[in-house]
Amino acid sequence: MPVGTKGTVKGLTPGDLREVGAGIILGNTYHLYLRPGSDLIREAGGLHDFMGWNGPILTDSGGYQVFSLSETRRISEEGVEFTSVYDGSSHVFTPELTTRVQEELGSDIAMVLDECPPANASRAYHEESLRRTARWSRRSKEAHEKRDQALFGIVQGGLYPNLREESLGRTVEIGFDGYAVGGLSVGESREEMLETLALTAPRLPSERPRYFMGIGDPVGILQVIALGVDMFDCVLPTRLARHGAALTPEGRLNLKNAKYRRDFGPLDPECSCEACAGYSRAYLAHLVRENELLGHRLVTLHNVRFTVDLCLKARREIKAGRFEEWSRSWISRYRGSDHPRTDELE
């Protein structure tokens, strides 16, 4: 899912998104609630009409942003009080409110309100937190009235296998249309992430979609797919693009590197997106160096296309029963694991 934080996947129109094959996008409740306001978006006919995208949309509950963006927050049984990253104003998210807000946004998939503690929080804290998240999840479900909107639960529990198991049991017991694995890709190592996911994913109901929150680098996508994950999101492909980094089958290509100044070949010879079909690396490198809007736009278009294509290929290989072999070969060609550094996600 390309991320459309504020009601736009940065630089792209809905037409561009359709052209690169995006089947679903993500919107951020935290941002849209604060700017322009979910009441305004409801008046516009919902997020689909507001932004002109008629494909599926998943909205998160805002829980992650409250914990990652807001300078101060105070958690209680009722919900979480936080200060807006925009203007410092004070707000309270409760499970009931974030459910109503997502109903106003009119997304196709809504998420329960969860707490996302840092990976290095104590075991005791993670235990207390996952139980509160389970109670919030039940309240989200009870508040949820929109019949044509799916509601997903979120499994927390940090890196503790027993806590993940407990959280999973409590979440599945409540019963949701799909299940997300949250609280990973938040600063722990890639190995810790995969180990924890490997214990969690197989126990999720197999007839429901499994959503891994916050992964978007090519190798990571293949790694979580191998563990049974169906859906994921990350700002990485679009954010990298705005920093001049393009995704290619050989790894990240930093267009600011001097060697691309006179490289008149296409960005990715295997790609047929508008950026690769119509322009040279030299031209894109020039745009990126000059911080031109068109550079952000074209590299974003390519990175989203590249990531969507990778998922479509993975699906095809799964159906053909060749996923493991294909994935191993794909990863060995890609330089480095490309695990995003924390500062790239902030």
Add this chain to the structure above:
Amino acid sequence: MPVGTKGTVKGLTPGDLREVGAGIILGNTYHLYLRPGSDLIREAGGLHDFMGWNGPILTDSGGYQVFSLSETRRISEEGVEFTSVYDGSSHVFTPELTTRVQEELGSDIAMVLDECPPANASRAYHEESLRRTARWSRRSKEAHEKRDQALFGIVQGGLYPNLREESLGRTVEIGFDGYAVGGLSVGESREEMLETLALTAPRLPSERPRYFMGIGDPVGILQVIALGVDMFDCVLPTRLARHGAALTPEGRLNLKNAKYRRDFGPLDPECSCEACAGYSRAYLAHLVRENELLGHRLVTLHNVRFTVDLCLKARREIKAGRFEEWSRSWISRYRGSDHPRTDELE
């Protein structure tokens, strides 16, 4: 001519430009010479290939930018030495060099090197300057070798009728494929500009295109067309867009104004561009407030379409012999003269 300063009309692809009906665009020799370098663009096959635009391109000679952007400059008979706005490095533009650079860029129309003194320079200075520009113009023409590239001369002379007449005579005597009126729209009042143009334009050879350098506001365009001008360029429509101001038949619409937050109608109901057909004022206002790339892109698309449409309508009305009446009615509907403030052009 929409302005593609650095080899891109900011935010738009060549496909967008074709879609909004742009028949010719402008490239800036000063910028392209410094970044990425005209030698690199020549290696790429010229500016058309480099940026993927197969329509006509006019390049200026860089003279205006040397005088408006560079912090220091030293004029001699040979040419002008100046410091780069990018890194302070020292460069020299001579008529021979800017002609060769434009040949490397491969534009369809090249301009002679001219000096563009401030409107408030003394009469004596303007006189000295226009004579040097005439000598530079002759050297530009003598250096010009590219047979499939037109070369235009530039009339200077400030606001002094006699000096304009002298400059025009000297320029026409040398003989060019087209003639520009330069040194206006540089800080003088709109009235002074039109008075001076009214004395100059009718004396230009009627069988050659007449190019007014640096006008792009809707009313100004109609005013110079009325005086017989065929071509013009200005960053105004694209720059206004990036500041959230849209052009409409009723005047400038500032999308940051609170009243558009909940305005779910189209930006300009009379326009069929992608921005007007697919989005509401409320959505565009949200994008502009959040400084989203897509906001810059969509409003730019509209402003270029609006300006191109205005010119196409003017052409139609001229052919039908109704220009004056139509233009008067159009201007009376448009709020204010919309003469750009100097700070909007810097």
